[in-house]
Amino acid sequence: MRANLNHAIFSAIITFIVSFPLLGLNLVTGGTSMSIEGADTTTFTYIAAAVAIVFFFQLFHDKIMGVFSHIPTPEVGHLYSDLPQSKKNSVEKWFTIALVALAIIWPFFVSRGSIDLATLVLIYVMLGLGLNIVVGLAGLLDLGYVAFYAVGAYSYALLSEYFGLSFWVALPIGGLMAALFGFLLGFPVLRLRGDYLAIVTLGFGEIIRIVLLNSTSVTGGPNGIGGIDKPTLFGMEFGRRVKEEGNTLFHEVMGIPYDSSYKVIFLYLLAVILVVFTVFVIRRLVRMPVGRAWEALREDEIACRSLGMNRTIIKLSAFTIGAAFAGFAGCFFAARQGFISPESFTFIESAIILAIVVLGGMGSQLGVILAAVAMTVLPEIAREFQEYRMLMFGLMMVLMMVWRPQGLLPSKRPHMELAND
Template sequence: MSLPATSPQLGNPLATALREAVIAGIIMIGLALPLLGFQLQNQTGGGVALAYRFDWVVIAALIAFFGRFIVALSRPWIAHAFGKKPGSSARTTTEGTGLSGRLTSAHLGLVLGLVALVLPFLPISDRYIVDTATTVMIYVMLGLGLNIVVGLAGLLDLGYVAFYAVGAYSFALLSTTYGLSFWICLPLAGILAAFFGLMLGFPVLRLRGDYLAIVTLGFGEIVRLILINFNALTGGPNGIGGIPRLTFFGLPFANSAPDGGMTFHQLFGIEYAPIHRVMFLYYVIFTLVLITAMVSIRLRRLPIGRAWEALREDEIACRSLGVNVTAVKLSAFATGAMFGGFAGTFFAARQGLVSPESFTFWESAMVLMIVVLGGLGSQTGVVIAAIAVVAVPEFSRDLAHFRMLMFGAAMVLLMVWRPGGIIGTRAPSVVLGRSWRKKLADTVGGT
């Protein structure tokens, strides 16, 4: 396979690649100089001093230079290798890509699920890894819930953390005040969160786009301020402590039961280890994530799921076809909020303490980032994005310092080269068989 001849309009590919690389290096110097070039350091006698890290700026500029040079130089080969073949129809190409995308996404999701199932028993796993994986699972559940609102229904929600907070505080209040267990509070907290989703849905029925985002952002901030200032109910800035921890059907994960009863390790005749509770929490959230994913898949194939996707594509067309847009929007907000409430309930049971600091706008932005990076409407993409956003910085303290810079760069690069997200293909809700496609094609051709 030979490279196509260079046209006069394109010029010399080497010179073009070098020019683009130089521009990218200069831009990176301008960006990296204020972000990486200076650092404030504490002095021994008090005060701070300004330290210079120009070597970091040079490294960033060289990475941008050589990266852009390689990409620009390999662009003709990539275009020639993956270009459209002559004589292939657009319909055939689209159908093949969609089928390949569905198979790849399904297989990848199955592999991720199997790895997550056996993760605590792998030789490399320890308490820190399992605990970090539990945190990733919480964000996966939040991402799946927000994916219903943003990915399927196309409603931009910047206040999703409010439902997360409602679920956490609902379990904290019900368990500490009335002594209800986690399994009883879990559906109650989901119902309360869904009710708050309906409360948010009514004011935004006529809004879309930027206006919808502003209202949902304000709703999230209103809930956070209520949690801070309503001291009699929420404990104010101190939050609510003393939340009962999860037990195995009433058996605590402790060395000895406080009332002289049986504990988890005594029931199974094993030696007590703190890792047992961590593994139990991991499998609880793993089960909740599986249920959330299966319910989301099932809902998408039902008429309500098809209505969500139709609303995302064209609201005016939905109204003209007789779809009750009000009910569709409210159902999307309520369903997504319910899953957020479930995740908040587990979060409160895991931490044993809830406070307003855990439910800031950054949490909403982080969950929305997971949904966008993974691909709107893609469940496997949400899992991959949650691992990249939550887990990767946890295992490298150096990367954790530049988390925001890395996230911003990833969002920019993704929007430029892959706007659909990591898993950009979405399986259609309704797939016609070959005979139906042939009948439809004959009908259209006959008319």
């Protein structure tokens, strides 16, 4: 305990120095003058509590961490892992079918707000699965993934505004444009690893955002692009009136009264289809040689090169394919929102997507899906703590890394054990 005393005092002082100016002082404006006033008693109580918590945590660090180490971590799927491979394939098949069927039926029994939130969750699922290729499978730290998201969104917005292309035509184009940018990003980072790679990708993400912000004549700059067309179903629109000549209205074709919730449900089901497509493609890629090459690069790049693998092609394929799924998500995001601006693609979005991958488990598709649900739904549940959202987010990540650093559902690779004679 004496060995930790100096460190505990130092940590408490740093906590006070950081928290007091930010929370304990308020800048008050009155006409043309400004003054600094102290916060209320409740805020000072919170500051004192935070300082005390940091002090005692550092003072009794060893004992507290010993308690955390004795907390059992859930062994998810222990019985499942003991099944033979043929049974596993059958269980996965029927579980997937049941889950997709439930996802399709679910929106017809819940409120419109719940469907909107679920659609947002599915967008983050697509983004998390795409980044999982780069970070989780290939082991390449990417802090600028939101740039590909922005490329997909602006591709559809610009194609729709200037060329009148529909969502279904622009969707593959948006994915291809994002993949092209991922391919171009792959070249400068071929020789980089770790922190250096993260800095370059972070810079790339900011470059894309600033270009979109300054290209006022094309992208609208900070004003963004509005009036983006919604997706149609075989030429049927879900609005009250037809917007484009030659289309029909969904409720008139079906002979049912108009309801604005039809559009929300359609967008949700479209997001479900895109997520299912993403999961299917990534699962196939993981089982192919390119997926094994990504994992070999992640585990040991030197050993990967010694086996004769071309790391250039491996890295480029990871960046390109991962970016393509971000492009699909961005294209759908633009169609759903109807308005986009550079402020929708800031660094915090990249941080959230990366947190989803780390929280779910590097390389684990199911883990990424669960983490995307948690990261999106929990802030909506705790709306009264909206001011402290990022604080709670950081605290959750710290506790998660202490308690279960491998993630919620870490990926498990097939392995063989030799029997002892």
